[in-house]
Amino acid sequence: MSEPLQFVFDVSGENFTSAGEASVTVKKNLRMLGFAPDIIRRVAIAMYEGEINMVIHAGGGVATVTVFPDRIEMVLDDRGPGIADIELAMREGFSTAPDNIRNLGFGAGMGLPNMKRNTDSMKIESELGKGTKITMTVNT
Amino acid sequence: MKISRVAELLGAKIRSCADKASSEVCSACGSDMMSDVLAFVKDQAVLLTGLVNPQVVRTAEMMDMRCIVFVRSKLPSDEMLALAEESGIVVMTTPLRMFEACGILYSGGLGKTENL
Numbered sequence: 001m002s003e004p005l006q007f008v009f010d011v012s013g014e015n016f017t018s019a020g021e022a023s024v025t026v027k028k029n030l031r032m033l034g035f036a037p038d039i040i041r042r043v044a045i046a047m048y049e050g051e052i053n054m055v056i057h058a059g060g061g062v063a064t065v066t067v068f069p070d071r072i073e074m075v076l077d078d079r080g081p082g083i084a085d086i087e088l089a090m091r092e093g094f095s096t097a098p099d100n101i102r103n104l105g106f107g108a109g110m111g112l113p114n115m116k117r118n119t120d121s122m123k124i125e126s127e128l129g130k131g132t133k134i135t136m137t138v139n140t
Numbered sequence: 141m142k143i144s145r146v147a148e149l150l151g152a153k154i155r156s157c158a159d160k161a162s163s164e165v166c167s168a169c170g171s172d173m174m175s176d177v178l179a180f181v182k183d184q185a186v187l188l189t190g191l192v193n194p195q196v197v198r199t200a201e202m203m204d205m206r207c208i209v210f211v212r213s214k215l216p217s218d219e220m221l222a223l224a225e226e227s228g229i230v231v232m233t234t235p236l237r238m239f240e241a242c243g244i245l246y247s248g249g250l251g252k253t254e255n256l
Contacts, residue, residue, distance in 0.1 A: 017219075020198035024227075027202070037204065044202045045178055052195075105191045105199075108175035117179075 005033075005067040011051055011076075013060025016104060022063050023048040033067065035140060042118040043072050043138050049111040050076040050134055056101050057081070058132065071120070074136045082128040089124075090116070141165060141250050143207050143230050146186060149248045150241055152209060152234035155216065156224040163230070165206055167251045170242045174199040181205075186250070188241055194220050201227040211238045 007029060009022035027044040035043075047063065054061040058080020066073045083089045090112050097107025116122045119136040126132040144161040147154050154161060168186035171177050177187065177199050185206040189196055192214045200208050201223075207230040210216055216224075216231055224231045234241055 017194050020195060020202075023202060024198065041202070041204055048198065048202045049178060104193050104195060105172060105174035106195070108173055108179075110175045110179040114179045
């Protein structure tokens with residue numbers, strides 16, 4: 001049995017302009033692997049929202065995407081400030097994004113709920129002052 | 141409706157992927173909030189927006205959109221146009237405001253978006 005295919009990305013937290021580069025690459029790779037468009041889109045949206053979050057809130061992090069025979073798994077791991085109240089963070093419209101991010105068209109408080117909506121499972125592990133790890137899967 | 145017809149109706153100038161202007165699109169959405177585009181758009185192929193930054197192009201790409209219309213004469217940067225070229229997205233600019241641009245396309249026959 002061969003090892004599952006894995007892509008690892010160092011998501012830079014330095015500039016908002018480059019946010020999304022990992023998601024674009026994942027999308028291209030999944031397209032080359034021949035996945036159905038709706039699967040690719042769900043993975044791309046969840047990953048992009050997560051990537052944007054890592055850049056806005058956590059100063060970047062590491063994104064690992066693994067292609068298993070039955071699912072695609074995305075793990076977004078950062079060393080940011082952590083999420084104080086996960087239940088509150090999951091509420092549509094709740095956001096702690098600063099105004100400069102809202103001016104760029106993000107920070108409407110739709111990211112985490114949208115990640116959940118586009119995936120088949122989503123687990124958030126977060127510790128204040130340590131960081132946040134989000135694991136999402138899309139069944140294929 | 142062909143993308144070239146969208147440009148014609150809006151008096152818009154095409155700035156990237158002009159070779160794809162004969163592609164058909166059947167619905168659109170207008171928003172300056174990319175968070176909402178990511179959360180609510182389903183199969184709308186045209187994005188009308190007054191927001192200008194590279195994440196607009198990335199958002200459109202994630203949503204498999206084919207065309208971005210910048211309203212209110214907003215000009216995309218060279219970097220954004222290069223991203224759009226790479227992603228095969230037709231970018232155009234129109235002096236019209238968002239409300240007028242959406243209204244003209246809607247009454248011109250570009251389909252209704254689904255109720256959100």
